[in-house]
Amino acid sequence: MALRELKVCLLGDTGVGKSSIVWRFVEDSFDPNINPTIGASFMTKTVQYQNELHKFLIWDTAGQERFRALAPMYYRGSAAAIIVYDITKEETFSTLKNWVKELRQHGPPNIVVAIAGNKCDLNDVREVMEKDAKDYADSIHAIFVETSAKNAININELFIEISRRIPSTDTNPASSGKGFKLRRQPSVTKRSCC
Amino acid sequence: MAADVHKKKSWEVPNGSLAPGDGQHTERSESPTPGLAQGTEPGAGQEGAMFVHTRSYEDLTSPEDGAAAARSPEERRGEPAEQSSMEQISKDFSELSTQLTGMALDLDEEMRAGKEGKLEPSPQTARRDSVLSGKEEEDVTMDAWRSHRKHVFVLSEAGKPVYSRYGSEEALSSTMGVMMALVSFLEAEKNAIRSIHADGYKVVFVRRSPLVLVAVARTRQSEQEIAHELLYIYYQILSLLTWTQLNHIFQQKQNYDLRRLLAGSERITDNLLDLMAHDPSFLMGAVRCLPLAASVRDAVSSSLQQAKAKSLVFSILLSGNQLVSLVRKKDQFLHPIDLHLLFNLISSSSSFREGEAWTPICLPKFNSSGFFHAHISYLEQEMDLCLLLVSTDREDFFTVSDCKRRFQERLRRRGVQHALHEALRTPFYSVAQVGIPDLRHFIYKSKSSGLFTSPEIEAPYVQEEEKERLLGLYQYLHSRAHNSSRPLKNIYFTGPRENLLAWVTNAFELYVCYSPLGTKAGAINAVNKLMKWIRKEEDRLFILTPQTY
Numbered sequence: 072m073a074l075r076e077l078k079v080c081l082l083g084d085t086g087v088g089k090s091s092i093v094w095r096f097v098e099d100s101f102d103p104n105i106n107p108t109i110g111a112s113f114m115t116k117t118v119q120y121q122n123e124l125h126k127f128l129i130w131d132t133a134g135q136e137r138f139r140a141l142a143p144m145y146y147r148g149s150a151a152a153i154i155v156y157d158i159t160k161e162e163t164f165s166t167l168k169n170w171v172k173e174l175r176q177h178g179p180p181n182i183v184v185a186i187a188g189n190k191c192d193l194n195d196v197r198e199v200m201e202k203d204a205k206d207y208a209d210s211i212h213a214i215f216v217e218t219s220a221k222n223a224i225n226i227n228e229l230f231i232e233i234s235r236r237i238p239s240t241d242t243n244p245a246s247s248g249k250g251f252k253l254r255r256q257p258s259v260t261k262r263s264c265c
Numbered sequence: 266m267a268a269d270v271h272k273k274k275s276w277e278v279p280n281g282s283l284a285p286g287d288g289q290h291t292e293r294s295e296s297p298t299p300g301l302a303q304g305t306e307p308g309a310g311q312e313g314a315m316f317v318h319t320r321s322y323e324d325l326t327s328p329e330d331g332a333a334a335a336r337s338p339e340e341r342r343g344e345p346a347e348q349s350s351m352e353q354i355s356k357d358f359s360e361l362s363t364q365l366t367g368m369a370l371d372l373d374e375e376m377r378a379g380k381e382g383k384l385e386p387s388p389q390t391a392r393r394d395s396v397l398s399g400k401e402e403e404d405v406t407m408d409a410w411r412s413h414r415k416h417v418f419v420l421s422e423a424g425k426p427v428y429s430r431y432g433s434e435e436a437l438s439s440t441m442g443v444m445m446a447l448v449s450f451l452e453a454e455k456n457a458i459r460s461i462h463a464d465g466y467k468v469v470f471v472r473r474s475p476l477v478l479v480a481v482a483r484t485r486q487s488e489q490e491i492a493h494e495l496l497y498i499y500y501q502i503l504s505l506l507t508w509t510q511l512n513h514i515f516q517q518k519q520n521y522d523l524r525r526l527l528a529g530s531e532r533i534t535d536n537l538l539d540l541m542a543h544d545p546s547f548l549m550g551a552v553r554c555l556p557l558a559a560s561v562r563d564a565v566s567s568s569l570q571q572a573k574a575k576s577l578v579f580s581i582l583l584s585g586n587q588l589v590s591l592v593r594k595k596d597q598f599l600h601p602i603d604l605h606l607l608f609n610l611i612s613s614s615s616s617f618r619e620g621e622a623w624t625p626i627c628l629p630k631f632n633s634s635g636f637f638h639a640h641i642s643y644l645e646q647e648m649d650l651c652l653l654l655v656s657t658d659r660e661d662f663f664t665v666s667d668c669k670r671r672f673q674e675r676l677r678r679r680g681v682q683h684a685l686h687e688a689l690r691t692p693f694y695s696v697a698q699v700g701i702p703d704l705r706h707f708i709y710k711s712k713s714s715g716l717f718t719s720p721e722i723e724a725p726y727v728q729e730e731e732k733e734r735l736l737g738l739y740q741y742l743h744s745r746a747h748n749s750s751r752p753l754k755n756i757y758f759t760g761p762r763e764n765l766l767a768w769v770t771n772a773f774e775l776y777v778c779y780s781p782l783g784t785k786a787g788a789i790n791a792v793n794k795l796m797k798w799i800r801k802e803e804d805r806l807f808i809l810t811p812q813t814y
Binding site: 085090093094097098102104105106107108109110111112113114131133135136137138141144 | 505506525526527528529530532610613614615616617619620621622623624625639659660662666
């Protein structure tokens, strides 16, 4: 079976649940007292998609202001970017729009953008309407899902949708990215035990 | 006089290494004497030091009244612009303090400009998200807030709050304004406020332009020691931003709200303050090693040494806040303060538990103007063994990540994993192993290696307050021994609940706690026995053969 490496980065405001989404996807676990990510965190997970194996190389970036300047290092050369907002915090949706703008200007031209409205289990304190977010996502041709890392809602679906949207050409989009070095060296075959 | 030695310039070895010359280590004596040369005391490295040599306590406090501060601007300008990396490192501290003093000279001007922005309420909403930092903000008008033993505040020269240990910064903006007013009032008179002592409280000020750090403490620490802790907080902030960036920001905009950039890092600073209250590493200015059989440690170190990459500067393996192994690039030395900041970073966040982290970090004592990039990961899920690989290249993640894989592979091949697991199960040793009945606890620091050893704190120091009280006693002895106007070499302290002894020489520092029933003569005899024991166990308790790439 063919193995494709897909570089995916997560972007979004601090505290929206980027790491929780990754943990749920990779480890199927959830920690309500998770600490803010420092710098960026790298994890991988391989899933089968149709007759291919998709190995997601996931860069979970820190949402804090002081790491803001590092983001290009992670979205450059990415096949997909998951931009996360918190449905209970209007301002995180504004931050998301800024990320979309930045990706348009500086990101790879064919990057698949996915918008994840996280914490959908907290519907009663919702500030961002699902329809508004969906309309916005449609207007920029982005994938849209509301997720809950806590209750494992739509997490796997989000990544399946990314697999589906990635152009099925044999050229690996992750390896075409503008002299970007943050990608797996060919010699590395397996991720070590943690 | 031992005390005078500290003051002599010649005492500083130019290359930062205080390893004994060839042949000297064959003369390692059975039991050290006060005249013991540095580099031959128990715990001294045999093949070179791991750290930049530091006078620890004095190193931190000296800029206030040290030689560097007294130099004239002409002399400063006369310094060569470019230095070799070796000189750079050994001069690192004096350089830094020189720069800071340079800033302070232009103070009046800065202050006048700075005052305009003072007391201006912050337009920003609270950046410290209680969900993120995991704690609720306290009401600063409540008695509970007032009753904390040590408050720490950081503010900008414009009087803007940057950090408060307890309570939200917004609620404290007027308090911080008053603090800044006090500082600038005295500085207008070409004077400096250092501390206020009143009603059992010590209010200590440390000025590191563009920041002002203030502690309000009712602990028994000396003013010097509180200032030392504040400097750690200052270095902690530098490790997140670099000195260059911090200064650049405030040059651009004097009333900048620094909390924007520090958002999410409060827990790191909080953790550092908590750690300093119970870990003697900070007081000693030294690093504690995980007790480990020399053969196992050597195998770990050489595995680490072989898993090198071009961009790697330091490979550090640690467990809890104890060092397992450290491999460094030849000619590059880490400062214990930088290592403490790294330890603190790792212990302050659970986010390193999963995956591989890659983060920019400034090691302010090594180079306060730039970032390194640290690869941080735990070796195995259930084991408290964290690997830290410090690289100079921010795009080198996968190369560095591969070093980790190679290290683990070598570790497996050498078959030392089991022994390492065993050692992690008993990360501390019992004082009973020494075999001195009256001995309760001790701290022994080898000055040349920058390492110290200390047994587990056992009964009667079981409760947290008791542990802190014991550390408080050590702090007291330490401050007496290192008092800048009247340093002491030997102290015997008789208290109602324990007797303590301190012995400070050129080569080592020893602090011992005995039961209150013993005699002074007994205590002195016990010290000789203890020193023999440390010598016997030194290859397990210290890293005697540090490796380089």
